[in-house]
Amino acid sequence: MAKSIDVSDLDIYYGDFLAVQGVNMTIKARSVTAFIGPSGCGKSTVLRSLNRMHEVIPGARVEGKIMVDGQSLYDPSIDPVAVRRQIGMVFQRPNPFPTMSIYDNVLAGNRLNSKRMKKAEQDAIVEKSLRGANLWNEVKDRLNKPGMGLSGGQQQRLCIARAIAVEPQVLLMDEPCSALDPISTSAIEDLIHELKSEFTIVIVTHNMQQAARVSDDTGFFNLKAAGQPGQLVEMNATKKMFSNPDNEATEAYISGRFG
Amino acid sequence: MTTTEVTPTHASLPLTGPRLPQWAPALVGLLAVCAAGLLAMLLGWGIVAFAFLAALLFVVALPLWSVSVEGSRGAVDRLTTSLIWVAFAGAAIPLLWLIWTVLSKGLPAINAAFLTYDMRNVVGDDQGGIYHAIMGTLIITGIAALISVPIGLFCAIYLVEYGKGTRLARWITFLVDVMTGIPSIVAGLFALALFVLIFGPQIRFGFGGSVALSLLMIPVVVRSTEEMLRLVPDDLREASYALGVPKWRTITKVVLPTSLGGIITGVMLAVARVIGETAPLLVIAGKTDSVNLNPFSERMTTLPVYIYYSVTQPGTVPFDAPPGAEAPGIERAWGAALVLIVIVMALNLIARLVGRIFAVKKG
Numbered sequence: 001m002a003k004s005i006d007v008s009d010l011d012i013y014y015g016d017f018l019a020v021q022g023v024n025m026t027i028k029a030r031s032v033t034a035f036i037g038p039s040g041c042g043k044s045t046v047l048r049s050l051n052r053m054h055e056v057i058p059g060a061r062v063e064g065k066i067m068v069d070g071q072s073l074y075d076p077s078i079d080p081v082a083v084r085r086q087i088g089m090v091f092q093r094p095n096p097f098p099t100m101s102i103y104d105n106v107l108a109g110n111r112l113n114s115k116r117m118k119k120a121e122q123d124a125i126v127e128k129s130l131r132g133a134n135l136w137n138e139v140k141d142r143l144n145k146p147g148m149g150l151s152g153g154q155q156q157r158l159c160i161a162r163a164i165a166v167e168p169q170v171l172l173m174d175e176p177c178s179a180l181d182p183i184s185t186s187a188i189e190d191l192i193h194e195l196k197s198e199f200t201i202v203i204v205t206h207n208m209q210q211a212a213r214v215s216d217d218t219g220f221f222n223l224k225a226a227g228q229p230g231q232l233v234e235m236n237a238t239k240k241m242f243s244n245p246d247n248e249a250t251e252a253y254i255s256g257r258f259g
Numbered sequence: 260m261t262t263t264e265v266t267p268t269h270a271s272l273p274l275t276g277p278r279l280p281q282w283a284p285a286l287v288g289l290l291a292v293c294a295a296g297l298l299a300m301l302l303g304w305g306i307v308a309f310a311f312l313a314a315l316l317f318v319v320a321l322p323l324w325s326v327s328v329e330g331s332r333g334a335v336d337r338l339t340t341s342l343i344w345v346a347f348a349g350a351a352i353p354l355l356w357l358i359w360t361v362l363s364k365g366l367p368a369i370n371a372a373f374l375t376y377d378m379r380n381v382v383g384d385d386q387g388g389i390y391h392a393i394m395g396t397l398i399i400t401g402i403a404a405l406i407s408v409p410i411g412l413f414c415a416i417y418l419v420e421y422g423k424g425t426r427l428a429r430w431i432t433f434l435v436d437v438m439t440g441i442p443s444i445v446a447g448l449f450a451l452a453l454f455v456l457i458f459g460p461q462i463r464f465g466f467g468g469s470v471a472l473s474l475l476m477i478p479v480v481v482r483s484t485e486e487m488l489r490l491v492p493d494d495l496r497e498a499s500y501a502l503g504v505p506k507w508r509t510i511t512k513v514v515l516p517t518s519l520g521g522i523i524t525g526v527m528l529a530v531a532r533v534i535g536e537t538a539p540l541l542v543i544a545g546k547t548d549s550v551n552l553n554p555f556s557e558r559m560t561t562l563p564v565y566i567y568y569s570v571t572q573p574g575t576v577p578f579d580a581p582p583g584a585e586a587p588g589i590e591r592a593w594g595a596a597l598v599l600i601v602i603v604m605a606l607n608l609i610a611r612l613v614g615r616i617f618a619v620k621k622g
Contacts, residue, residue: 056500058423085503095494099516099617109502112512159498166502 003069003086003169003200004029005050010064011229012045012054019045021229023064025219027170032192032201034211034238037221037253042230043204044092046221047172050202051087052080068170085109088168092175094155096147096162103143105158106130109166125165133161134191153184160191164199171195173203177210189214208254212242220250277328284321284341291316314345361597368594378548378565384577384587389595391550392565396602398554399465399544399561400534403472408526410473411480418481419488420510438478446474447539454543465551465559468544472533479532483525487518520614527610531603537563562599566592 005027012020020042027033035043048054049062052073066073073083096105104111106126117125126143130136135157139150147158156176163171173192177185192201192214205211211218219235234247245251295313298304304312318341326334376388414431422428450471454462491514499509515522545558546568560568573588 051501053497053501056497081503081505083503084501089497089501091494091497091501093494095492095498097495097498097513097517099513108499109504112499112502112504112508114508162498162502 005170005200005202006065006067007046007050008065008067010046010049010062010066012042012049013061013063014057015059018229020221021224021231023232025232025235027200027202028217029200030196030198031216032196032203032214033217033219034215035202035204035219035221036206036208036211037230037233038223039206040230041221041223043221044174045230046232047174047202047204048089050170050172051089052083053089055080085166086168087170087172088163088166089172090156090160090163090174090176093179094152094159096150096155096158098146098148100147101144102139102147102150102158105147106161106165108162129161129165130158132164132191132195133157134187135161151184153180153187156180156184156188157191160188164195168199170200170202173201175204175206178206185210208242212238218242220245220247220253222249222253276330276333278333279325279328279337283324284337287321287324288317291320314348317341318345358600361593361600364590364593365595365597368590369597373591373594374598377550381548383574384580387587387591389562389565389591389598391547392560392562392595393598393602394550394552395465395544395559396534396561396563396599398552399468399472399540399559400530402466402469402554403476403533404526404530406469406473407476407480407529411477411526411529412484412522414477414481415484415488416510418485420506420514435478435481438474439482441474443471443475443536444538444542447471447542449474450539451543463543463545463558464556465544465554468540468559468561469554471539471543472536475536475539476529476533479529480526483528484518484522487521487525488514490521491517516617519617523610523614523617527606530606534603534606535563535599537567540564541567562595562602566595566599569595 007023007025007027010020010023011018023046035047037043045054050066050073054060054062062074064074068083068087071078097108100108103126106129107122110117110122110125127136127140130139135154138154139145139158147155150158156179160171160176177188180188189210192203195201203211203215215238217235218238218241220233220241221230222233223230234241234245234250236246240246241250242254245254291313295309295316298312299309318338321341322334322338325337329337372386373388374393375390376386377391378387378389381387414435418428418431422431447468450467451462453470454464454467495513495517496509499513500506504512540561541564544561544564546560546564547558548560551557551559569588569592573586573592576584576586
């Protein structure tokens with residue numbers, strides 16, 4: 001069920017400002033792909049364009065092709081809402097819905113779309129998703145408590161549970177661990193390993209050890225030069241990227257000589 | 260013998276300084292009141308002059324004492340603190356005074372008959388009532404809220420969610436700001452002119468009053484709702500979009516519930532603003548002594564209009580009344596004012612309760 005993504009000649013704009021230029025890559029199904037690179041080089045922008053979240057910002061637009069399962073995401077006939085149902089997203093800061101309980105937060109994707117379900121079916125989805133997000137044992141006794149009452153790491157796992165409850169094909173994660181402590185981070189990294197068997201995962205991270213630990217492939221983004229648009233410098237298997245990258249800039253970045 | 264003692268310089272670091280005792284403000288306050296009271300008694304001043312003098316003495320004396328003991332920084336702190344307390348008292352005392360006056364003058368007028376009778380055929384100091392005015396107030400204000408809340412809410416949703424940064428949104432914001440400044444009598448005259456054009460010069464009805472009030476209410480609802488919607492973090496909208504939820508569902512099920520408490524408070528403030536309006540209703544809703552529950556025909560009295568007429572046409576003091584008694588209309592006006600305040604208070608309490616039920620839950 002997981003899908004691969006083919007990106008070709010992708011240019012991303014904010015209004016007249018060209019943020020990212022000429023990205024070509026293939027994201028393999030049922031694997032973890034990490035995007036690394038210095039701040040402001042367009043990693044998150046590329047990630048957001050993969051499920052058409054980019055255009056939520058006024059004036060933002062995309063040129064080029066992103067193919068998922070033989071369909072071009074930016075074709076005029078494509079419904080962006082349907083795209084986002086297939087390609088879920090987890091954000092940098094945990095953002096559970098403050099008006100909802102833990103239970104309702106997990107079901108939010110279904111509830112907000114007014115999907116009618118039997119109570120037993122709902123319970124099953126909640127338990128499966130929370131188990132999938134490694135959160136079930138911590139919250140099973142207080143499912144009706146507000147989601148905002150959890151700790152930061154728990155909230156982030158709640159957001160992951162919410163994202164996988166709608167059973168997307170692809171899961172995009174935008175620096176999911178940057179606001180978390182090492183223990184929560186390691187819980188989420190374990191989770192990424194488990195989710196890999198079912199979902200295609202793309203993760204943006206500033207933490208190179210994390211990219212090395214969790215990903216199968218890594219893409220390195222960088223600005224062409226100061227004031228120039230960002231670009232994909234190199235994309236390779238993670239092992240190769242971290243031992244013997246093709247590009248000098250990649251090696252310099254990974255070994256900490258710049259950025 | 261050689262002395263190798265090193266003077267411990269940081270041991271004498273002065274962390275303590277002279278401070279006034281804790282009861283200093285109370286003592287100065289007491290002395291200020293006594294001194295001002297003495298002077299006021301000797302010179303035969305009234306209570307306002309006395310209170311003013313006492314406050315002035317307090318604000319001057321406490322910092323003076325402080326500057327001689329605590330130094331300049333302590334004195335400035337004392338001065339600012341006293342000014343803030345005086346300002347607070349200056350704001351709170353008139354409010355308490357007003358509530359006390361309305362309660363003491365209005366309570367004697369209130370009884371079951373006062374709340375359930377109207378003023379039809381009431382002569383002199385016969386038992387009259389304000390039932391017609393209470394119903395008029397509730398109906399006219401209720402319809403005004405029914406008109407303005409949807410318009411204001413949808414307008415604010417457009418401004419925040421759809422029209423961000425567009426020229427149309429800027430124009431709407433500008434016009435809403437202009438509308439906020441419309442004098443209420445102008446809104447009443449506009450409603451009168453509008454309905455005179457449609458129904459002829461003799462038209463007076465409650466619905467016209469509602470239209471006039473909604474002109475005053477809409478800008479308040481728009482502005483407060485807009486502020487509340489802006490407070491909802493974009494994170495939540497994006498979280499909802501990322502779950503494949505369409506924009507309109509995101510607005511109705513995520514944005515609005517999150518800001519509902521604030522929106523309700525804003526609506527209640529708008530209601531409280533218009534429920535006491537007199538001028539626009541005088542010109543378009545008119546005045547009657549009878550109960551009229553139909554807003555679409557005939558004149559309709561509201562509490563402010565009733566108060567206005569009771570004060571300006573209070574009737575005559577009955578010949579057998581004890582000396583110093585007031586005209587019957589005056590007492591009824593105080594009673595109606597008390598009822599109006601109670602209605603506004605009750606609406607506020609209900610709004611707070613509803614707001615708390617829908618408030619964002621934590622922990």
